[in-house]
Amino acid sequence: MRAAVMLLLALGCGSDDTKPIDASTTDGTRRDAAVDAPPPIDAPPDAATAVQRVDCATATIARTVTTTDSPQAFVPNTVTINVNQVIRFQPGSSHNVIPHPTLPSDPGFRNGGFGEVACLRFTTAGQFNWRCQPHASMTGVVTVN
Numbered sequence: 001m002r003a004a005v006m007l008l009l010a011l012g013c014g015s016d017d018t019k020p021i022d023a024s025t026t027d028g029t030r031r032d033a034a035v036d037a038p039p040p041i042d043a044p045p046d047a048a049t050a051v052q053r054v055d056c057a058t059a060t061i062a063r064t065v066t067t068t069d070s071p072q073a074f075v076p077n078t079v080t081i082n083v084n085q086v087i088r089f090q091p092g093s094s095h096n097v098i099p100h101p102t103l104p105s106d107p108g109f110r111n112g113g114f115g116e117v118a119c120l121r122f123t124t125a126g127q128f129n130w131r132c133q134p135h136a137s138m139t140g141v142v143t144v145n
């Protein structure tokens with residue numbers, strides 16, 4: 001039986017192969033890890049990562065990202081900046097900003113408090129995806145050139 005399960009897992013029997021396999025399940029089902037085990041929202045940014053929190057009062061803000069409730073979305077949800085520019089994230093009171101769990105992201109990309117304003121400096125070129133923790137459909141991407 002175990003061999004059969006492993007074979008099914010290897011073949012990718014699920015319809016949604018983008019979700020990680022939850023090792024705690026015994027039936028080989030895939031779960032949305034972001035829903036089952038959300039990251040801690042109070043984890044501080046890692047200074048070694050490509051995204052660093054800076055003081056909004058003194059930083060030069062290149063772009064500001066806010067949210068709407070109907071539809072639930074980030075505005076804008078696609079942002080292009082240059083290396084070392086700062087984005088001010090200003091989500092509404094029921095939204096936050098966390099690293100996207102399944103797309104290229106950065107652990108420093110975190111503004112975990114609902115309605116929390118945070119200014120993030122992007123120090124490395126690339127694409128960084130984020131989402132709102134309680135609303136999986138609310139996503140966004142920063143392209144840093």
Ligand SMILES: [Cu+2]
Pocket residue numbers: 072094095096132133134135138
């Ligand atoms: Cu939200």
